[in-house]
Amino acid sequence: MSLLDASATQLLQQLAAAEITAVEVTQAYLDQITRHDATVRSFLSVPADEALAQAAAVDARRGRGERLGPLAGLPVAVKDNLCTTGWATSCGSRMLENFRSPYDATVIARLKAADAVLIGKTNLDEFAMGGSTENSAFFPTTNPWDASRTPGGSSGGSAACVAASMAPLSIGSDTGGSIRQPAGFCGVTGLKPTYGRVSRYGLVAFASSLDQVGPLARTAEDAALLLQTIAGHDPLDSTSAPVDLPDYVGTVREPLAGLRLGLVREHFGPGLDDEVEQAVRQAIREFESLGATVTEISLPHSQYAIATYYVIAPSEASSNLARYDGVHYGYRTDETEMLAELAAEKKQLQAAGDQAGLDDLDTPLMRLYRRSRSEAFGSEVKRRIMLGAYALSAGYKDAYYVKALKVRRLIRGDYDAAFQDVDLIVGPTAPTAAFGLGDMVDDPLAMYLQDLYTVSANLAGIAGMSIPCGMTAGGLPIGLHLQAPPFAEDRLLRAGHMFQQATDWHTRRPELTTASPSGTSQKQLP
Amino acid sequence: MSLSKADVEKVASLARLKLTDEELATMTRQLDQVLQYVQQLEGLDTSSVEPMAHTADLANVFADDVLRPSLPRDAALANAAKRDDECYLVPAVLGD
Structure with missing residues (x-):
């Protein structure tokens, strides 16, 4: 088996047995990036020399018989919204194009402590806002299965690079489906942990009550490996849960006896693509043949999930993104031009005798903020900031924001009731397979409605996972969505492994086109 | 209820954005x-x-009341577009 076909778990065993070296593994993945990332464009930066140096250091330490971390020598790709010292952390935004974080996110620090080899930072929708990776300020990522389609998003780069064998493991973040939907679109396994399971320290904030960092991998077993390293209480994140960390790696191979699956009635309604529905129903029959029982359940408030989410997430985003002011860090407008613009406006208002206009004219500092933010944020980020600022503004806060928080409690209540009777909830990850690049860029609401099945888990703070469960006739992967009660990630992983022992959807790989040697490689951020 | 252009302009100002x-x-x-x-x-x-x-x-998660090192000033200022040795620099705030 080639290094690119092996699972992370297999690579780790071979590394530990000194059958292969970390440099060989890292070089194999870097070569794959060189061959294919000009087409897929999953990476924003690939510091190859540093990755090879890390790998060589691991090999040297292994050679000396030193004790190594649990991911020693394994390449891991990381979404570019996790602060990483020495590297760019751009968030896919012009705002942070030149930002250098002075500290490592806890997830990054844990990967380094585990002796993982950081192989690159992956592309995303700007500030993780979007479901297609087309909102990246730098370039869109393409789906490795069909370059005319999106990989999903916002962790599109993290999903695409694993699907294209450019990294055995990657890290994503999920605020409304941003790990699970791209995992589904790209045919990989992606897990959103329970809110509080993984530290958010150093994750650039989008919506702080919804954001979670999680693993993407080829198999549930590999996802368990990565989750084991990144999960656990962190005093640096006050919302991190002080609860025990189970042994995911040790238990993932144990099948779940008497598994009770709940099938959500509301998830099989209008809008669900026929091929997706058939694949999901077939997957559920597969679980039944493995001994699971299936009951139909109802999440009666699920029809309100998108509306609730698109009030709460933008509200939190408008507050979080207020920090980008052109002063402390990030992009700043040209000050000379800004002052000239203000002077010209003042002159014009004076000539017109417009006193009200003069009174309302921005101060230079205010105009600095407004120009810096308007020049550096993309249209989706502006839209969400505006939506949130509106929902939180005087006179509207109770009708929008507080109302949505109340519905959020009802949505959580639906899950609590459902999990009295079932162990896991099962359904489609997304209503369709990967859609085409450009299909929805002009229709934000249509794009938002794609998040139908995934946003509820974030609102309720529970765990969710997408695993491959089929292919469309057109050759696109289909994702199966499993949801578990808070802190039952072990159950998701064991169910995923059970399914992957009985099926081979997770072993399918796309046929990649090789870019011409003259093709430019991915953009290297400064 | 329908949103007016003036509403949106007001929100843009609240959000410190300037829209074309x-x-x-x-x-x-x-x-x-x-x-x-x-x-x-x-x-x-x-x-x-x-x-x-x-x-x-969770409610009221407190850190232990002990001193620990914080970000050195130079590191905190390193990403600023305009700074001197100690401070971030912004356009004059008080009258001209």
């Missing part, structure tokens, strides 16, 4: 569309429901 006329027109249409969609929440009776701002089963 074209952006303003597009934004007004798109925000209006999303807000219309969101208004379905109005139909739901939530009079006896407490708001849920987050799902973490």
